[in-house]
Amino acid sequence: MKTVDVLIVGAGITGITAASILARKENKTVLIVEKRDHIGGNCYDSYNEDGILIHLYGPHIFHTQHKEVWEYLSQFTDWLAYVHHVKAFVDNKHITFPININTLEALFEKPFSKQSMREYLKNESIYIPEIKNAEDMVISRMGKPIYEKFFKNYTKKQWGLDARALAPEITARIPIRLDRNDRFFTDPYQGIPEKGYTALFNTMLNHENIQVITGKGYNDVKKTIQFDKMIYTGPVDEFFGYKYGYLPYRGINFYFKTYDQKKRLPVAVVNYPNDHAYTRATEFKHMTFQQHEKTCLCYEFPEDSENGKAEPVPSYPVLNDKSLKRYQLYLKETKNHKNIIFMGRLGKFEYLNMDMCVKKVLACFCTSS
Ligand code: UDP
Numbered sequence: 001m002k003t004v005d006v007l008i009v010g011a012g013i014t015g016i017t018a019a020s021i022l023a024r025k026e027n028k029t030v031l032i033v034e035k036r037d038h039i040g041g042n043c044y045d046s047y048n049e050d051g052i053l054i055h056l057y058g059p060h061i062f063h064t065q066h067k068e069v070w071e072y073l074s075q076f077t078d079w080l081a082y083v084h085h086v087k088a089f090v091d092n093k094h095i096t097f098p099i100n101i102n103t104l105e106a107l108f109e110k111p112f113s114k115q116s117m118r119e120y121l122k123n124e125s126i127y128i129p130e131i132k133n134a135e136d137m138v139i140s141r142m143g144k145p146i147y148e149k150f151f152k153n154y155t156k157k158q159w160g161l162d163a164r165a166l167a168p169e170i171t172a173r174i175p176i177r178l179d180r181n182d183r184f185f186t187d188p189y190q191g192i193p194e195k196g197y198t199a200l201f202n203t204m205l206n207h208e209n210i211q212v213i214t215g216k217g218y219n220d221v222k223k224t225i226q227f228d229k230m231i232y233t234g235p236v237d238e239f240f241g242y243k244y245g246y247l248p249y250r251g252i253n254f255y256f257k258t259y260d261q262k263k264r265l266p267v268a269v270v271n272y273p274n275d276h277a278y279t280r281a282t283e284f285k286h287m288t289f290q291q292h293e294k295t296c297l298c299y300e301f302p303e304d305s306e307n308g309k310a311e312p313v314p315s316y317p318v319l320n321d322k323s324l325k326r327y328q329l330y331l332k333e334t335k336n337h338k339n340i341i342f343m344g345r346l347g348k349f350e351y352l353n354m355d356m357c358v359k360k361v362l363a364c365f366c367t368s369s
Contacts (some may be wrong), residue, residue: 012041
């Protein structure tokens with residue numbers, strides 16, 4: 001029997017940040033178990049066979065408005081000053097996304113100003129007294145033509161569900177701008193870890209109090225480890241043996257292709273709402289600034305990941321009335337486990353960005369933040 005102060009299940013950004021804080025700040029001994037054969041969760045990056053740095057689980061751009069989050073991670077890495085830009089491939093054109101003045105000009109092939117964009121939105125948006133779903137969220141802010149060209153089919157492909165069957169917060173993530181600012185994120189802090197996410201995480205885990213075991217899940221180790229506290233970042237429904245039924249997760253199948261050319265896409269990420277089986281394509285060299293004769297693109301094909309299936313790994317909790325109700329049953333159950341903290345996208349069944357994972361860990365273990 002091995003004894004540690006804290007057992008952490010899952011070596012994603014939540015588990016790794018918790019390990020780093022507990023080991024350094026609280027001087028706790030920590031063991032992280034990770035069922036995949038690598039650390040980093042879905043932020044994991046590595047060099048492909050051609051020596052191009054790729055994100056194995058799709059594009060991860062770090063961005064935050066929270067200074068304490070940025071400062072915490074900045075102890076362990078410098079940052080590449082990458083500013084994220086996205087285009088949507090609509091009407092056979094690469095069009096600025098999220099929607100701004102440039103988007104309307106490209107779409108309607110005529111000039112727009114802030115004033116005329118405001119008028120366009122006023123005319124097209126539909127008043128909905130109570131926003132009940134992801135479709136309402138878009139048409140009440142942007143109107144039907146934009147919804148249909150940019151959101152309707154993308155959302156269907158991404159989630160396998162009609163936008164009307166999804167919670168409003170899913171499309172509320174996408175802003176609308178009455179200017180020509182085409183930064184995808186407006187957060188004051190954004191970038192890519194200078195040597196990549198895996199390198200950043202290895203530095204965070206490099207502490208005498210931290211031990212990491214990969215290739216083993218919680219069920220493989222639970223009989224052999226004694227701990228005072230556990231931080232569980234795996235799927236909450238799995239922890240409870242799916243006793244209230246499966247929570248729906250969406251996973252992504254990633255298809256990577258290396259091209260014999262230096263650059264291929266106009267920006268790092270192109271979304272394909274309508275005429276392609278994949279949702280988006282990412283060209284990593286735009287983000288990593290890597291100099292290389294070839295380039296590698298990643299195409300994303302979403303697929304359901306429920307029922308504890310190994311592939312694709314669960315990435316997105318599918319949020320709607322039914323799944324949130326079911327989650328409440330699990331949440332209630334977690335309260336009976338006083339020495340276990342459930343955290344992260346899967347542990348809390350929450351659509352969390354990377355920075356919010358770090359922020360929640362800081363809030364939990366650093367009383368001053
Ligand atoms: N979305 C869309 N069209 C796009 C981009 C996003 O309809 O071109 C919708 C879609 O429902 C998606 C959500 O907005 O799931 C959030 O998009 P985001 O790019 O934030 O998703 P993530 O990067 O987390 O996959």
